[in-house]
Amino acid sequence: MAKFKTVFVCQNCGYTAPKWSGRCSNCDSWNSFIEEVELKEDKQKAKITAVPGKVSPILEIEKNTFSRQKMFFSEFDRVLGGGLVPGSLVLLGGEPGIGKSTLILQSVLNLENSKVLYISGEESENQIKLRADRIGIKNTNCFIYTETNIEKILASIKELNPDLIVIDSIQTIASQELSSSPGTVSQIRECTRLLQEYAKSTSTPVILIGHINKDGDIAGPMSLEHIVDVVLQFEGDSNYFYRLLRPKKNRFGSTYEIGVFEMTGGGLKEISDPGNILLSGENLNLSGVSFGTIAEGSRTLMIEVQALVGNAVFSSPQRNATGFDSRRFQMLLAVVEKRLGLKLSQKDIFLNIAGGLKINDPAADLAVIAAVISSYFDKSLKENSCFIGEGGLSGQIKPVAFIEKRVSEASRLGFTKIYMPSSQKSEVKIKNIELITVPDIKDFVSKILK
Numbered sequence: 001m002a003k004f005k006t007v008f009v010c011q012n013c014g015y016t017a018p019k020w021s022g023r024c025s026n027c028d029s030w031n032s033f034i035e036e037v038e039l040k041e042d043k044q045k046a047k048i049t050a051v052p053g054k055v056s057p058i059l060e061i062e063k064n065t066f067s068r069q070k071m072f073f074s075e076f077d078r079v080l081g082g083g084l085v086p087g088s089l090v091l092l093g094g095e096p097g098i099g100k101s102t103l104i105l106q107s108v109l110n111l112e113n114s115k116v117l118y119i120s121g122e123e124s125e126n127q128i129k130l131r132a133d134r135i136g137i138k139n140t141n142c143f144i145y146t147e148t149n150i151e152k153i154l155a156s157i158k159e160l161n162p163d164l165i166v167i168d169s170i171q172t173i174a175s176q177e178l179s180s181s182p183g184t185v186s187q188i189r190e191c192t193r194l195l196q197e198y199a200k201s202t203s204t205p206v207i208l209i210g211h212i213n214k215d216g217d218i219a220g221p222m223s224l225e226h227i228v229d230v231v232l233q234f235e236g237d238s239n240y241f242y243r244l245l246r247p248k249k250n251r252f253g254s255t256y257e258i259g260v261f262e263m264t265g266g267g268l269k270e271i272s273d274p275g276n277i278l279l280s281g282e283n284l285n286l287s288g289v290s291f292g293t294i295a296e297g298s299r300t301l302m303i304e305v306q307a308l309v310g311n312a313v314f315s316s317p318q319r320n321a322t323g324f325d326s327r328r329f330q331m332l333l334a335v336v337e338k339r340l341g342l343k344l345s346q347k348d349i350f351l352n353i354a355g356g357l358k359i360n361d362p363a364a365d366l367a368v369i370a371a372v373i374s375s376y377f378d379k380s381l382k383e384n385s386c387f388i389g390e391g392g393l394s395g396q397i398k399p400v401a402f403i404e405k406r407v408s409e410a411s412r413l414g415f416t417k418i419y420m421p422s423s424q425k426s427e428v429k430i431k432n433i434e435l436i437t438v439p440d441i442k443d444f445v446s447k448i449l450k
Contacts, residue, residue: 008033012213013222014185036180069164069205072110075260075270076103079232079245081253084164086203088252089196091170091225093210093218094234099243099263100209101168103234106135106267108142108166115141117162121148121172121182135267148182150175150191154198167195168209170224192227225249236263240356243268246296257297274301285383288375291415292367292387293406294359300402300409302386303364304354307371309347317346323353324368325360332368332391339395339441342376363400365391366419369441370448379449385417386410387448395441397421404428407435419448 008017011034015026020033068083077083084090094100101123108116109132116139120128125144143160147153150173157165167173173191174182181187192208199206208228210218218225225231229251236243245259260271288307293300312318321329329351337344351368353359366389374381388406389397399421400406407418411433420428422437438444 007036009036009180009185011185014189034180034184036184036186066203069114072107073103073259073261073268073270074272075245076107079247079250079253079257079259080230081250081257084205084207085229085252086205087199088205088230089192089199089228090205090207090230090232091210091218091228092207092232092234093212095212098234098236099261099268100234102131102135102263103243103245103261103268104166104168104207104209105131108139108164109135110138111142111164112139114139114163115143115160116164116166117143117145117157117160118166118168119145119147119153120168121146122169134265148172148174150194151177154194157198163204165195165199165204165206166209167206169211170208171211188224189227192224196227235358236356242271242355242357244357254297258299274299285380287378287380288371290367290370290374290381290387291385291410292364293410294361294364295402295406296361300405301357302409302413303357303359303367305364305367305371306352306354307368307375308350309344309372309375312346312348318348318350320349321351323356323358324351324364328362328365329368331393332365333372335391335393335395336369336372336441340373340445342373344372344376347376362390362398363388363406365389366397366438366444369444370419373445374449377449381448382417384415385419385448386415387419389419389421389438391441397438397440397444399424404430407433419444 008020010024010027010029010032012024012029012032013027015024017033023030024032066086068085070083071077092100092104105118105128108118125146128144143162145156153173170188170192171183174187175190178186178190195206198204212218230247231249233246233248234243235246241263243261243263245261247255247257249255260274261268262271290305292303292305294303319326319330319333333344333349336342349372366387369391370381370387388400388403390400392398403420403424404427407420407428407430410418411430417434417436419436419438422439425435425437428435436447438447
């Protein structure tokens with residue numbers, strides 16, 4: 001006969017402990033243990049004899065050709081690698097209110113030739129209908145089902161037999177076989193496993209919408225990201241209109257592509273040519289403003305970097321970076337102070353990437369350094385200048401990937417002076433622009449200020 005016992009499960013990593021603890025010894029997270037009831041099988045239960053399965057030589061396995069299901073947004077298809085793969089599990093995460101549900105609902109409402117089942121555990125049918133009317137309904141075969149019980153959901157799925165399934169959100173779905181609350185590690189893991197079994201057995205793609213925790217990661221066990229085939233991150237600043245869709249994991253495509261969207265009153269609008277959307281507009285020759293490039297898969301985007309250097313108000317100067325890695329920002333400031341002899345340790349320094357974008361491309365280092373130096377001396381940079389290069393601890397400007405592609409994009413948007421690493425000048429064959437090579441920071445400063 002089955003027996004029950006109480007265990008404590010970390011909601012961050014899934015580690016199980018016999019008693020409560022303030023700190024998880026596995027992932028070092030605090031106050032993440034929740035009490036759950038675990039079913040313990042009777043030791044007297046007879047052992048099940050496993051039957052060997054079929055083992056096939058790899059050369060005898062026939063290649064299964066499949067056609068991807070295209071979504072309404074070409075930007076969505078770009079990130080997925082060309083569309084949804086049959087039987088795949090796609091996990092979409094993002095901050096509250098960023099537009100995850102709008103992105104998926106708007107996509108499925110425009111799939112005119114597909115039967116879609118949209119399952120919501122957060123909103124009522126009337127709430128979804130209000131949003132659908134605002135977005136526009138083209139797919140009359142889109143069905144809405146508001147339910148949180150996974151057993152009822154699977155029964156409805158088997159009865160309807162849809163071409164695409166959407167779960168919004170996976171943290172609200174629970175199984176009646178488990179006594180724990182929805183959103184716990186065991187519930188998320190079990191519900192995802194059941195959906196995976198159905199998806200793989202019927203070749204039906206499933207899109208899961210997930211919440212994120214305070215650290216910016218998708219809530220639930222890390223095994224959730226291992227189970228699914230694709231993990232997408234929908235990001236952007238709620239104070240701005242632009243949204244970026246990034247793949248964190250993709251078994252069927254690249255993880256370096258991005259999709260660019262604009263949030264409007266009628267839903268999301270895709271931006272096929274991002275170009276200069278992240279630039280504020282006219283170059284007003286202000287100090288502390290520079291321009292650079294970042295590479296995102298097959299795309300190159302222009303960025304505007306803003307810096308402010310002022311006298312420290314308190315005994316410990318402030319170092320704040322928005323949209324840029326704070327630790328890398330500290331490193332670049334240390335390099336500038338050491339190699340140029342500037343007294344940055346006595347200054348408050350603020351950095352901002354315009355447009356609410358978060359970047360991690362090292363090729364933006366030179367643009368960050370240029371903006372800081374410009375603000376420090378309160379002198380504007382030379383007009384139509386773009387800065388491409390990675391900063392090294394020795395003060396050298398190191399080469400970056402896709403240099404010709406970056407220079408081409410800057411030239412297309414009207415930048416005529418390109419500051420770049422000296423070692424890569426021979427790689428750029430573009431005409432009608434001025435390539436200014438800089439070997440190190442000292443040489444760089446003498447060339448950028450008016």
